[in-house]
Amino acid sequence: MIPYTSSGAERLILAGLQPGPEGVHPISLEIAGVARRLAGEGGFRTAGVFIAGELTPAARRQLENCGLAEVRLYLNPAFHPFVPEQQAPALLHCVGELRPEILLLGATPEGRSLAPLAAVSLETGITADCTALALNAGGLLVQTRPAFGGGLMAEILTPQARPQMATLRYGIFPHRAAGEGGSTRLVPADPGPLPPAKTQAEALTAPAAGEEAPVVLALGGGVRAREDIEFFQNLSRVLGAELMSSRSLVERGWFPQSRQIGLSGRCVAPELLITLGIAGSVQFMAGIQGARRICALNTDPAAPILRIADIPLICDLYEAAARLCP
Ligand SMILES: Cc1cc2nc3c(=O)[nH]c(=O)nc-3n(C[C@H](O)[C@H](O)[C@H](O)COP(=O)(O)OP(=O)(O)OC[C@H]3O[C@@H](n4cnc5c(N)ncnc54)[C@H](O)[C@@H]3O)c2cc1C
CATH class of the missing domain: 3.40.50.1220 (TPP-binding domain)
Structure with a gap:
């Protein structure tokens, strides 16, 4: 467990960005857009964390223009193909350094396995598969997701534990136009020694059926x-x-x-x-x-x-x- 104390002076939203078949996965641009919108509404700083086997030229271009203040790059061949236990130390390292108030990840197969692993280590809650996110009057993240078979929309708050963690459903949030010309700072980061590769874990590389079909x-x-x-x-x-x-x-x-x-x-x-x-x-x-x-x-x-x-x-x-x- 990482001892976690969020600092009021460092209110930050951290966007979990993941690689895709061409550059970054499209969910990453949705998450960056949501992070920027919430940051504008609540006076937060923004940052992203990108964990991948390598940084392709396409991914570099997209990250430099994603509109976040900075993106921490965790690049290591051990991060590809995706194995959640391999990537979790990098995500936790980034959370430990930046102490975000809010951590957003994609509800992709990768995000859905990485997010709960991180939440357990951070001893915080997580709302999976959110379809809407907003800030309430007290600055808390209102995490909306369907419940009871879609019969009602639940609004979930994380009043005490930090970060407030949510995964976002893919394809629901708009891609917001970001800054052109490389306005996002890319910062190389290193989580230190990684655990030995888990050979028994299933590698998730192919997009799920229909997820990216035009x-x-x-x-x-x-x-x-x-x-x-x-x-x-x-x-x-x-x-x-x-x-x-x-x-x-x-x-x-x-x-x-x-x-x-x-x-x-x-x-x-x-x-x-x-x-x-x-x-x-x-x-x-x-x-x-x-x-x-x-x-x-x-x-x-x-x-x-x-x-x-x-x-x-x-x-x-x-x-x-x-x-x-x-
Ligand atoms: C907890 C829970 C989770 C669920 N999750 C899902 C889910 O993920 N996805 C999902 O789809 N459902 C889900 N359901 C089921 C959902 O409630 C519906 O039962 C289901 O979506 C109905 O599918 P349908 O519209 O294809 O079929 P039907 O309800 O049978 O509708 C068939 C439609 O076809 C039309 N039709 C019939 N013949 C023709 C024809 N010849 N030409 C043109 N139109 C025709 C009819 O007018 C009708 O509107 C879930 C339910 C629960 C309780």
């Missing part, structure tokens, strides 16, 4: 038969889309859980999401808040998804799909 085709309960899935696989190839589903089809055993969108599945943030025969339950909607445009096809004019779709189409999904993929 076009997602999502099927729902309106699909009539299992044999029809092959047709929609062809359609998704024609459209250049990743094929995903609502929970209905996962429950029928037609799709693996890894392809389920929603509260108990994955969040997607494509440029275009096409839904076929999906009603639009609150649980499903929780996974599509980051979609830029939604085209929804449903026979029922009262289906909730049609109310939030940019392109709502009241039609039979089979007739429409047959026109696209004869």
Whole structure:
């Protein structure tokens, strides 16, 4: 355990930034944007922590322009591929040096395993999968996340322990335009000797299904038969889309859980999401808040998804799909 005493004079928000396939992972830019917004509202300083095997030129460019005051760089070949026990000492070292009031990480597979490890060492709480963050009148972080199956939005405070820790759902928070021209200072950092590599730990390198796809085709309960899935696989190839589903089809055993969108599945943030025969339950909607445009096809004019779709189409999904993929 790291003895942790936050100093009132050093009120700081620390953004956990992680590498992605090209440069930094897009969630990092969302986290940096949230950190900057909260810092502006509450008079905090900002910093980032980037833990990676190396710093690619693309990642350097993005970090230099992410708009945070500084980013601590922990670079070591031992940090790639990702193993949470290897990275935790670097994160804890950074927290020990900077003593942030607030620590934000991505609710990616990596963030979801690293954050609780760090929280246990810091003896603080953590709110996982936040969909909104704000400061209350007393300057505490209000961490909002769906609870009870999405039936209510819980607002969680961490009044005593520090840092106030939260992971952010991917694809929900806007990327805020950051400073151009390298306004963020990159500061090399070193956590000291690392623990021996854990060979039994699973390395998480590939992005989860649909997480980074620009076009997602999502099927729902309106699909009539299992044999029809092959047709929609062809359609998704024609459209250049990743094929995903609502929970209905996962429950029928037609799709693996890894392809389920929603509260108990994955969040997607494509440029275009096409839904076929999906009603639009609150649980499903929780996974599509980051979609830029939604085209929804449903026979029922009262289906909730049609109310939030940019392109709502009241039609039979089979007739429409047959026109696209004869
Ligand atoms: C704790 C909890 C967590 C959950 N997590 C998730 C989650 O992560 N993701 C998720 O999706 N659900 C989740 N659910 C389930 C959720 O409540 C809904 O049951 C589910 O989203 C319904 O999926 P659906 O809209 O595809 O199917 P349905 O509710 O069966 O809706 C089918 C829709 O298709 C339309 N339709 C039918 N035939 C056609 C046709 N020929 N052409 C066009 N439209 C047609 C119908 O009008 C209807 O609107 C969760 C529930 C709980 C309690």
